[in-house]
Amino acid sequence: MAGRTVTARQDLKADPRWLLIQRIVESSSFARASRLSDFLLFISEKTLQGHDEELNEQEIGIRVFGRSANYPRSDDNIVRANASRVRQKLDEYFATTGRMERLRVSLPKGGYVPEFETVEPAPHGAIALDVPLVTPESSSKEKESASGKPKPRIKRFGAAAAILLLFTCLNVWILRKNYRFYQETRQKQNLLTNAQEDKLWALLFKPDEKTIIVPGDAGLNMYTNSAARIVGLQEYISGSYLNTPQAAPPPGFHGGGFPARRYVSMNDLEFANQLARLPAYRSSQVTIRFARELRFDELKRNNAILLGSPNYNPWVQLFDRNLDFRMEYNGKENVITIKNRAPKQGEPSEYLWFQSDPAQVGYALIALTDNLQNDGKVLLVQGTTGYGISTASDTLLNSELMDPVISAASQRNGTLANFEILLKTTFYKGGVAKAQVVAEHVH
Template sequence: MSVTGYHRAPIAEREQFFAEIDRLIGSRVLHGSESLCKLLRYLADHALHHPGAPLKEYQIATEVFGRPADFDPQSDSTIRVQAGRLRMKLAEYYGSDGADDPIIVEMPKGTYVLSFHHRAHATLHEVRTEAMPPPRVGWAAIVLSVLLAAALAVIVILIETRSKPEAGGGAYVDPAPAAFRAFWGGFLSGPVEPWVIFSNGAFVGRPETGMRYFDAGRDSRNLILDHYTGVGEVLAVHDLDRVFGLLRRQIRVKRGSLFSLDDAKNNDLIFVGSPAENLTLRDIPSTRQFVFQRLDSGPRKGDLAIVNLHPEAGEDRYFLGSRSNTPLTEDYSVIALVRGFNPSQWVMILAGTTTLGTQAAVEYVCRENSLKDLLGRMKVSQPGEMKPFEAVLRVKVTRGVPVESSIVALRSGS
C-alpha cells in the first residue's frame, strides 16, 4: 500500500507511519542534523494530518526555520537545499540501517509532500520462489557469485568506513578534531545553520578596461558592479565548508551586498572579509579592541589599517601591511568572536586588510595546529568554554600566497 497524499490514512496506519518517522529521527544517518529532523517531523505532520494539501517554500521557511514574513524563495535557496539534503538522507537510510524497515518514507522531487510505502519484498520473494523452477548451478555461476559477493563486501566496507560507527562498542565516532568542536561549538547547536557572509565590494568600470572602487561622490549607483569578490574569500568559503562538513553541520552562504539586518537578528553569523568591502559589518555588533580604518593623514594616507584602540606594552598602535604601491609581502588580519544582536547568537569575524589576509585568517581557524595554539592561549579545551575574543594576525605573503601567520595581539574573555 502507498500513501502519497489525497486520502487520510486510518489511525492505526498513521501511528505506524509516525513510528517510522521516529526511527528515522533516531537513526545514525540523521544524528546531529537538528534542522533536518525538524523539517522531517513537520513534513510528516503535514502529510498525515492534511493529505492532499500542497506545501510551499514560503510556508516551510516561516513555520519551520523562522524566516521573516518578507522571505523571498527566489533569492534564498535555503529550503530547496534542505529538501535536497533530506532526500539524500532518506535514500542513505533505506540503503543501510533501514533496509529492513516495514515502511519506506520518500519525498519525490518537485514536491515537499512526503509519501509512505509499505515494503512488500517478503511477499514478492515468496511468489518468485514458487513460480521459478530450481536453478541449475554451474561453475561459471558459482565463480560469478563469489566475485559479486567480494565486490559487494568491498563496497560495504567502504561505506561503513565513511559513515558508520566503528565496531567494538557501537559508539558514534566524531570525525572532527577536538579543537574544531571546542572552537566552533557555538555555531553547531542553533535551530538553523549559520550564515557565512563573504565580502563583495562595490566596483565601477569593466574588467577589460579597468575597474575601481565605487566613489559615491562622483559615480552613479546604477553603475555599481557588486558580483566580484577576492580569491581569498573564495578559498575561505571552501575551507569553512570543509570544517563544518567534518562537524556534520551545513553552512548557508550569501554575499555581503544581499545580506540584511533581518538575517542578522536570529542567526549565527560568520563574516569573511573586512568592513571595507563587507559593509554589513558596519551595522552589527563588531570588534571593540581592533578596528579597521583608512588612514586620513601621514605617509600611508588612504591605506587600510587595523587600529589597536588600547595598546598593551610592546604592541603597535597601527597594524599596516605592505604599501599599496608595492608587492604584497605582509598583511594583517582580525579574528574575532562577539555576541550578536541576540546575546544567544554568535558572530565570527575573519578579515584581513587584503583578500590574502582574509584567506589567512580563515586558514588559521580551519587548521588543527594553529587552532590548538589559539585555544591554548585562551585556556579553552572543551566545547562551551569559548568566550568573546579578538586577535590580530601578522601574515607573511610569498608570490600571492599566505605562507605564515602568527598572533601579535590578543584580547579574550571580554
C-alpha cells in the first residue's frame, strides 16, 4: 500500500497522492460539499505527513467542524456521519469522473486514515470473456485427423463447436449492447441529478448576467449592539448613524470609529469562498461588494446574494414585503424574533432567539426572491448569529437537505419558484450541530 510513504509539507504539491486528492475535491462529486472536501483534505494531509495517529473522531471534530475540545461525541455524530458521506462520494468519483485513475484512495469503515493503492483501470466498455484455449496436444491431434478421412465423431464435434461459437458471439453482442445502454442511462441519470442540484446556482450565476455577493457589515453589527437598535436602510445609505455618539471611537483612540470601518464576518467570507468553487460560478460575472458601498440601482438590474440579518445587512429590508418570514431585533432585551406572517397549519407565528438561552438554539433563514425589477433573483441568507450564517451556508451546499426544497419549488415548465426555509440548530462552543428544517414556504 502506497499510503505509508511520508511526505514533508513543502513537498505535498509534488506528491501524486496529494494531487489525486486535489482532483477529487475539485470534481463535481465534492465541489458542492465543502465540509466533505475539508474533511478529506485534512485526513489526507495528516496521513501523507505521517501523523495518522492524530486522526481520531475528537481531533477531526475540533479541527474540521469547529467543535470545542470537550464536545459530547455521544450526542454529536457529525464526524461519523460525514465520514460515511466521504466514502460514498469517493465511490461516486471513481465510478464516474475518476474511473481511469490508476491511483485510488479509500476510507476504510470504522477509521479515519485514508488508504492509497495503485490499480490498473479497465478500458472503457471492455468485457472479459472466458474462451477455450487450444493446446499443442489438441492441435497435433487435429493435424493427424486432417491427413485421413474425417470421422463422423469429428463432424459432430465441428458442428457443435460452430453452434457454440455462434452462441458465444450472440451473447457478446447482447452484452455489449446492454452495457452501452446501461452507460448511456447512467450518464442521463447523472445529468438529471446534477441539473436538479445545480438549478438554484444556475439561476443565480448566469453566464450573461452579473451577480453581486454582499457580505454583512460587521462594524454595523457592533454599532447595533452598542446603540441597542436597528439602523434603517435610509439611515444606512446616508451614513447619518455614523454621527451619533455610539459610532464615536473609544476615548484615547485616534482614528475612525468601528462602525465606519470595513469589517466583514469570517462566516460570510468562508461562504463566499465556497460559492466560488461551484461549477456554475463564473468569476468574470461575479462582484463582491461591501454592504456600505452597494448602490440601490445595483439591486434593480442584477442577481444578488445578500448575507446577514438586518443588524448586519440593512439591504435585506428592501425585500421584506415579498417574504413570509422576517427577523426583528429588540436591542434593549437582546432578543431576535422571527415573525411568521403566513403560518401554515402547525406552525407558530413567531420564533424567539435570546443569547442567554441555556439550550443554545439558533435559527437561520434562506429565501429566494425577485430583484427590484423582477427580472433577476436575490438569495437572502440570514442568521440569528454568525453561526446562523454557517448553518444556512452548510445547508445550501448540502444536496441531501436542499434537494427536497428544490424539488418542491420546481415548476412544470422547468422554472424555480421563490421559496423560504427556516432552519433550527443547536450551537456548541466552536460550531453548530446539523440543521433541521422547521418551515418551508414555496411561493
